[in-house]
Amino acid sequence: MSAVTVPPTTEPVAPPRVHYLNSRYGLKSWLLTRDHKRIALLYLASVTVFFFIGGLFALLIRLELLTPAGDLVQSETYNKLFTMHGIVMIFFFLIPSIPAVLGNFFIPMMIGARDLAFPRLNLLSWYIFVVGGLFTLWAVVHGGVDTGWTFYTPYSTTYSNSYVVVTAIGIFITGFSSILTGLNFIVTVHTMRAPGLTWFRLPLFVWSHYATSLIMVLGTPVVAVTILMVGVERLFHLGIFDPKLGGDPILFQHLFWFYSHPAVYIMVLPSMGVVSEIVTTFSRKNIFGYKFVAFASIAIAVLGFLVWGHHMFVSGQSVYAGMIFSILSFLVAIPSAVKVFNWTATMYKGSISYRTPMLYAFGFIGLFTIGGLTGLFLATLGVDVHVTDTYFIVAHFHYIMVGGAIMGYMGGIHYWWPKISGKLYPEGWARFAALVIFVGFNLTFFPQFVLGYLGMPRRYHAYPEEFQVLNVMSTAGASILGIGYLLPLIYLFWSMRYGKAAPANPWGSTGLEWDTPSPPPTENFAVTPVVRGEPYHYSHEEVEIVG
Amino acid sequence: MAQHVVPRKVYFAVFTALIVLTATTTGVSFLDLGPWNTVVALGIAFLKATLVVLFFMHVRYSPRLTQITIAGGLFWLAILIALTLSDFMTRGWLPTLQKLGP
Amino acid sequence: MADATAPAAPVTTSAHGGSPELQHQFDTVDQQREASSFGMWVFLVTEILFFGGLFLAYTVYRHTYSQAFAEASRHLDITLGTFNTAVLIVSSLTMALAVFSAATGRRKAIVVFLLATMALGAVFLGVKAVEYSHKFHDHLVPGPSFHFPGPDARPAEIFFSLYFTMTGLHAVHMVVGIGLLTALVLQARKGRYTPEYHTPVEVCGLYWHFVDIVWIFLFPLLYLIGRHIH
Numbered sequence: 001m002s003a004v005t006v007p008p009t010t011e012p013v014a015p016p017r018v019h020y021l022n023s024r025y026g027l028k029s030w031l032l033t034r035d036h037k038r039i040a041l042l043y044l045a046s047v048t049v050f051f052f053i054g055g056l057f058a059l060l061i062r063l064e065l066l067t068p069a070g071d072l073v074q075s076e077t078y079n080k081l082f083t084m085h086g087i088v089m090i091f092f093f094l095i096p097s098i099p100a101v102l103g104n105f106f107i108p109m110m111i112g113a114r115d116l117a118f119p120r121l122n123l124l125s126w127y128i129f130v131v132g133g134l135f136t137l138w139a140v141v142h143g144g145v146d147t148g149w150t151f152y153t154p155y156s157t158t159y160s161n162s163y164v165v166v167t168a169i170g171i172f173i174t175g176f177s178s179i180l181t182g183l184n185f186i187v188t189v190h191t192m193r194a195p196g197l198t199w200f201r202l203p204l205f206v207w208s209h210y211a212t213s214l215i216m217v218l219g220t221p222v223v224a225v226t227i228l229m230v231g232v233e234r235l236f237h238l239g240i241f242d243p244k245l246g247g248d249p250i251l252f253q254h255l256f257w258f259y260s261h262p263a264v265y266i267m268v269l270p271s272m273g274v275v276s277e278i279v280t281t282f283s284r285k286n287i288f289g290y291k292f293v294a295f296a297s298i299a300i301a302v303l304g305f306l307v308w309g310h311h312m313f314v315s316g317q318s319v320y321a322g323m324i325f326s327i328l329s330f331l332v333a334i335p336s337a338v339k340v341f342n343w344t345a346t347m348y349k350g351s352i353s354y355r356t357p358m359l360y361a362f363g364f365i366g367l368f369t370i371g372g373l374t375g376l377f378l379a380t381l382g383v384d385v386h387v388t389d390t391y392f393i394v395a396h397f398h399y400i401m402v403g404g405a406i407m408g409y410m411g412g413i414h415y416w417w418p419k420i421s422g423k424l425y426p427e428g429w430a431r432f433a434a435l436v437i438f439v440g441f442n443l444t445f446f447p448q449f450v451l452g453y454l455g456m457p458r459r460y461h462a463y464p465e466e467f468q469v470l471n472v473m474s475t476a477g478a479s480i481l482g483i484g485y486l487l488p489l490i491y492l493f494w495s496m497r498y499g500k501a502a503p504a505n506p507w508g509s510t511g512l513e514w515d516t517p518s519p520p521p522t523e524n525f526a527v528t529p530v531v532r533g534e535p536y537h538y539s540h541e542e543v544e545i546v547g
Numbered sequence: 548m549a550q551h552v553v554p555r556k557v558y559f560a561v562f563t564a565l566i567v568l569t570a571t572t573t574g575v576s577f578l579d580l581g582p583w584n585t586v587v588a589l590g591i592a593f594l595k596a597t598l599v600v601l602f603f604m605h606v607r608y609s610p611r612l613t614q615i616t617i618a619g620g621l622f623w624l625a626i627l628i629a630l631t632l633s634d635f636m637t638r639g640w641l642p643t644l645q646k647l648g649p
Numbered sequence: 650m651a652d653a654t655a656p657a658a659p660v661t662t663s664a665h666g667g668s669p670e671l672q673h674q675f676d677t678v679d680q681q682r683e684a685s686s687f688g689m690w691v692f693l694v695t696e697i698l699f700f701g702g703l704f705l706a707y708t709v710y711r712h713t714y715s716q717a718f719a720e721a722s723r724h725l726d727i728t729l730g731t732f733n734t735a736v737l738i739v740s741s742l743t744m745a746l747a748v749f750s751a752a753t754g755r756r757k758a759i760v761v762f763l764l765a766t767m768a769l770g771a772v773f774l775g776v777k778a779v780e781y782s783h784k785f786h787d788h789l790v791p792g793p794s795f796h797f798p799g800p801d802a803r804p805a806e807i808f809f810s811l812y813f814t815m816t817g818l819h820a821v822h823m824v825v826g827i828g829l830l831t832a833l834v835l836q837a838r839k840g841r842y843t844p845e846y847h848t849p850v851e852v853c854g855l856y857w858h859f860v861d862i863v864w865i866f867l868f869p870l871l872y873l874i875g876r877h878i879h
Binding site: 070113114116117119120165179183184186187188190191192198217218219220221222224226227228229236237238239240245246247248251254255528 | 672673674675676687692694696698699701702704706709714715791792793803805810814818844862
């Protein structure tokens, strides 16, 4: 392996005359495309819509919680708000976001391929996503679901009067979108790597998506069949989880969490892959401990399947099973910690530049660490018994999902925006937005740790007076966070029209995707590249970054 | 999948074995073997499935990746069942907890 | 990473004179076949986990209500169940022979064996329909009209809930399989499958065999539990 200097192209180069965005025009050329890059943009549009719908529910929740009394909405409506917020954000934003947008766009490019293994399946999986989303939106518009995103039985199967079956169908359908994406990635990485691209020369973004795909393929089918059972029980009065018939509601919880715990790793592993790419680029340094980071991704995927019972410590589950799940939950923190150490060691004595993607990466590392450490508190059986179903849990998972996963997503969108759009985003506004998001996020969710510890339960629309100050802080933070998310929506759209043209490699990054023009041609590479060295082979020369 | 073409007589041999095993499993189910009834029934089912996988689905002649993939799927199912049973089968261990069922 | 000065491997696409069946994202027919086959195996793994959730529910309740399950199981028709198991095994043989025919260039035989597989699948579904209607007449369909003689009515209802859900889901997979076979027959009649290219036949064969294997497990678990008890 030689240390190769990869200087960025300093003059803004005119974008190539024909590329994937302008090669064909018209609605049909987008809706019937097989180009993984166009499909990624179709997903980008869809998940953005769902993100803001989920955000709207969050806004209504926080508005209600400004005052201790339940005075904005009725309790049944509030139940629907937190349910729909969870369902939309988890199934229609967090799970697809990075894999279906950035993974679809860049995995073929990172391995030197012209497309994924199954391009038509890729398009089908977007249509499946949209159809599932429409079912769910239909349910939302007609009155929503009030069971919590967790659909616990027997409330969901027998007693709820809301649109459980329609929503269940929507999620069931969308699950197949996830399964097909994971299948496509696994087959692609195994069979379509460029000559010379061995497994240990793959970018860590690919490793993390491979691990994510394993989870998608192994876990999603279980929640799919579980949702099927809930629907069948509700529609045909079959009793599988019904205690009146001798059924066990805890069986539902086992089946549900077998997927839904690994699902959180589906949501965060791709973000970790993004962070690996950003940290190496903006420290101009090779990743510290490449193999450790690669194997840590796989370890997280595997161990993540062994811990689901930590969501059920107070459910009536056997205490012996609880102890097993508790110990295993401690173990799964180890590979995550390895990654945090390795990113930090990468930055040590690196040449750091504080571009927007790097700001988001910093945010990820700090906030994910806080979220992860609080996860250790929750893995401790004795502590969890006290804080379960309180705002402590809500804060914990938002630190990981928003402070972690979404920050990684935003970092990735900004990092690869020049490649995707051929334009540079406005760096000043982008840094400002990142800061607003960081401040807004912490103001929203840190008080929730305190609230939970003091005993405020989750999923309640009214609360005792003494919790009001912290709730007001949280709502104030949420407003700031909302503005922070609106800013990129505005300036990224703006940049598509008015942004400066981006060179092929504005950040001076190594990586096959930067070897093509911005935006790339439809077939990605005119000639299949041959890989001869390790990834992240930065030199120590001073290089000026454009953009 | 391998270019290797499996000769028809292998298929017919496997087919015969599968029919014999089916007849056996039905017949044995009428004999009282106590708890072994379940073991025998599942054992025969696994044997039949293995024959189908190895010969009808050509796994005997397939690359290692295929075999690892199948093993992975089965192992993951085993995780689901084993850890869930670790709850249901230990519920009665503490005397104060109610057991589910009669 | 990419060495700009070294000559890169040539890009091979169907436009460059490869087989007409070669899709543009693949470099060689072998790579395409390998990817298709591996893709179907990954899909079958998802199916293992999909049915697996139901097998888990079955395992938990059989462990808890072993006696009631044995009694309920005796209400299933063992003759029809055994017959159906044999039908599916024959259909797996005909499917394997269809793949064999494609691999050895026997074009007419491909169609014959595919049709035979479909017919056997239809027989299986017909028998299931007969069984379901018997259960309906005997008031063994869970719901308001369920009636099971004896004290174990509640766990028996769980048994039948699982029976209908598991065999119903299996039947849906059979219908999809017959649909796939129909598509294969239509292509095979046009002579599309040759010894060099018959990946769709192989891949659908994998799916069909998998659905057979699911039944291989469903049969003893549902039909053969309590036969030795009288």
